[in-house]
Amino acid sequence: MAAFLDVAGAEKRFGSTTVLGGVDLAVARGEFISLLGPSGCGKTTLLRMVAGLLAPDRGRIVLDGRDLTTTPPHRRDVSVVFQSYALFPHLTVAENVAFGLKARRRPAAEVAATVARFLGLVQMAGFADRPIRALSGGQQQRVAVARALAVQPKVMLLDEPFSALDRKLRETMQIDLKRLLRELGTTSVFVTHDQDEALTMSDRIAVMNRGAIEQFADPVTIYRRPATAFALGFVGLSSRFDGTVTASEGGIITVATPAGSLRAPGRFLPGSPVVLGIRPERMALGDGADGPDRNGLDATLVEVAFQGARAHLYLAVGGGTVVTVEAPEVPAGAAPGAPVRLSFAVADMLAYPADPDPALLAAAA
């Protein structure tokens, strides 16, 4: 199936820094995807390229079968909700929403009806004649969404639209926006550095790091099977062990780590530096349940963080490593300093090649 929005080999440099290094991204019609990554990894740059606000140095952008690479933004049918909303301060709420329709020279009656419809969809119907400056952040955000959607774009781009809102409001708006976009069937690319937001809202998530997409998959896969050590560390909580493979047999590696010897599924040559990871809910405090398919570690309780529905336990294992364990409740008699035994399944371990040392890379270059 040909993708609806297809970014192929998009590259961008600013001076001598490569901000995007050949990014490929294929989005299906009606899909809601997120670009998730730390600040500065190139999310906004990629978005601006799709919108036509920035020309790629190399690569192509195809939308609905049309090559847009050199098409100016006003002929792309790509709407953007900017991080700061970028509402027109000299226009009212309704005039802001009408802007794109008037630019497309739609008849006045159609403009009025469409504006009313979209203001209704974002629950801003009563605010049509207000000036922009009289709105709260959340209201401005809704107007920006209505303005971008009113032109019925082929693709809707959203650049961290909730980053300026407080958490409670953000959660409601996430659900409202997702439902609205699904109802309208609008293909959407959503930029965020907030993993919870991405996991909640997206059909698929593209995890970005240093100008590259490290993994593009549905949220469950991203969480359960992170493709890289970076994706593991960036999405969700995990404990990390750095070590060297000492034995490799039948798809199981044995790794010497400062915390002790651990086993994990994986195929690496003995001597390879690797990173092992495991999710907090996959670890348990146990007694002697160690078996051939389980890892066990002695640990000391450092801190207990009660979180309502569950508790996080921070435990010190050998070599100064601190691991996080999720427990359904705070264990009885848990006090900092208490010795505990950790147990976790080999199959739940994730193994990645260690990030090449930046110093070594520099030396090789």
Place this chain on the structure above:
Amino acid sequence: MRRRIDPVALLALPAAAYLLFAYGWPLAALLVRSVHGPGGFSLAPFAAFLSDPFSWRVIGNTLSTAGLTTLVCLAVGYPAALALAWSRGIVQVVLLLSIILPLSVGVVVKAYAWQIVLRRDGIVSQALVGLGLWSEPQRLLFTETGLVIGAANVFLPFMILPIYSVIRLLDPRLRAAAATLGATPLHRFLRVTLPLTLPGIVSGIAFVFSLAVSMYVVPSLVIGDRYQTLATLTGRAFLFMRNEELGSTTAVLLLAMAVSIVVGSTALARRLGSTG
């Protein structure tokens, strides 16, 4: 409700005191003299001045040169302000210097340059003939056109700089947003950039018009005595004719024009600014 004076306003105290003594005081004396004849309070000098057709020609000259100068400055200055605000790096520095540096060249020096440029065989005349706009070379020096060209030359920075300072503060994302909503470059300019820069245009017009309406040196140098404006007439009345009554009358009329322009445009700019 009683308003308390904002203590920050005290920072303007030195400027206010200076203006009071160097400007307010003589101005008040002038005002008094214009309505205080030998026989006490009287508006007779105004009535006499305004009943003379020559005076109306002077007022007409004043308004038309100031108005034309302002128009020329706006037409040339607005695009220049855009270029200045949207250029980057060395180009921007060069543009800024070429706008600011001429301010440091005295009007007399400029006037000497105009004598060369505006002559019958000067570059302007030759260019217009070359373009086929004029059938034969003409002298621009000592004409109203020459005066407007010269005045616009002197006052152009006062149009460019206020507009530039407003454009510079415009959020570039507004234009980007307009583009992604389907607005062509022209539509973006007319519906976003222009309305949001109106406050700058209004202050530019106020600056240039109030400077041009009261200019004295430029008309004296470019055109001489044959063409009188309120400002040159005021100067003549005080300096050559020793007619203080006439001088005070014309000075007050001039002041009234400038004040109404400044007050009106400030009010307009504030209203535009409150939505933009």
